[in-house]
Amino acid sequence: xxxxxxxxxxxxxxxxxxxxxxxxxxxxxxxxxxxxxxxxxxxxxxxxxxxxxxxxxxxxxxxxxxxxxxxxxxxxxxxxxxxxxxxxxxxxxxxxxxxxxxxxxxxxxxxxxxxxxxxxxxxxxxxxxxxxxxxxxxxxxxxxxxxxxxxxxxxxxxxxxxxxxxxxxxxxxxxxxxxxxxxxxxxxxxxxxxxxxxxxxxxxxxxxxxxxxxxxxxxxxxxxxxx
Numbered sequence: 001x002x003x004x005x006x007x008x009x010x011x012x013x014x015x016x017x018x019x020x021x022x023x024x025x026x027x028x029x030x031x032x033x034x035x036x037x038x039x040x041x042x043x044x045x046x047x048x049x050x051x052x053x054x055x056x057x058x059x060x061x062x063x064x065x066x067x068x069x070x071x072x073x074x075x076x077x078x079x080x081x082x083x084x085x086x087x088x089x090x091x092x093x094x095x096x097x098x099x100x101x102x103x104x105x106x107x108x109x110x111x112x113x114x115x116x117x118x119x120x121x122x123x124x125x126x127x128x129x130x131x132x133x134x135x136x137x138x139x140x141x142x143x144x145x146x147x148x149x150x151x152x153x154x155x156x157x158x159x160x161x162x163x164x165x166x167x168x169x170x171x172x173x174x175x176x177x178x179x180x181x182x183x184x185x186x187x188x189x190x191x192x193x194x195x196x197x198x199x200x201x202x203x204x205x206x207x208x209x210x211x212x213x214x215x216x217x218x219x220x221x222x223x224x225x226x227x
Contacts, residue, residue: 083134086165094124104130105168108190109204113171116189120181127200128172133160154226155197155219162226164203172200187213195219 086101094113096102102110117124131139137160143153157163164170173179179200183193192205192213198220205213217223 084132086131092126101129112189122178124178125174126171127174130168131165136160136163136166154221158226170203
């Protein structure tokens with residue numbers, strides 16, 4: 001197709017104008033798009049306005065927080081652990097294991113008790129073996145209430161600092177047949193009854209197999225080890 005001179009002049013004027021218009025339109029569209037994406041409070045980065053009191057609006061807590069405010073995946077701090085205890089179930093055998101009141105005993109004392117029980121044919125039970133200081137303190141407090149004074153309570157219960165039970169060096173045994181048998185022949189196993197008022201209380205005495213058990217003390221308050 002052929003154009004006249006006038007037509008060629010008009011085309012030269014119209015092409016730059018069209019190009020300029022297209023450039024302006026593209027720039028405007030790009031500016032709007034960028035504003036929509038990056039402006040705070042709009043687009044992908046929109047934020048929910050905070051409440052007047054400064055607390056987050058419902059549904060806007062960060063994913064690391066539970067509804068009650070505890071961090072997700074972070075365990076709650078443990079409550080105060082209960083003190084260790086040597087309490088034993090009724091009728092606990094001297095051959096029992098997995099109980100702190102048994103496992104906390106001097107191994108030599110426990111071995112002697114098991115040897116004696118095996119030879120006697122009597123079912124030895126331990127009513128009290130190792131005790132924690134907490135256990136002993138509770139027993140002492142109860143004894144003071146029951147007997148009316150610390151001096152009278154000391155005839156039955158030692159302090160946590162002096163108790164041979166806390167050290168794992170003593171046991172209270174049952175039944176009656178076992179304590180009677182052990183009182184007669186226990187020296188041969190190194191096992192001795194030490195207090196006249198506690199026929200159930202036995203300890204390991206190293207010299208007993210050769211020298212016999214020591215004379216009975218009236219009660220624990222006369223034991224120089226507990227002073």
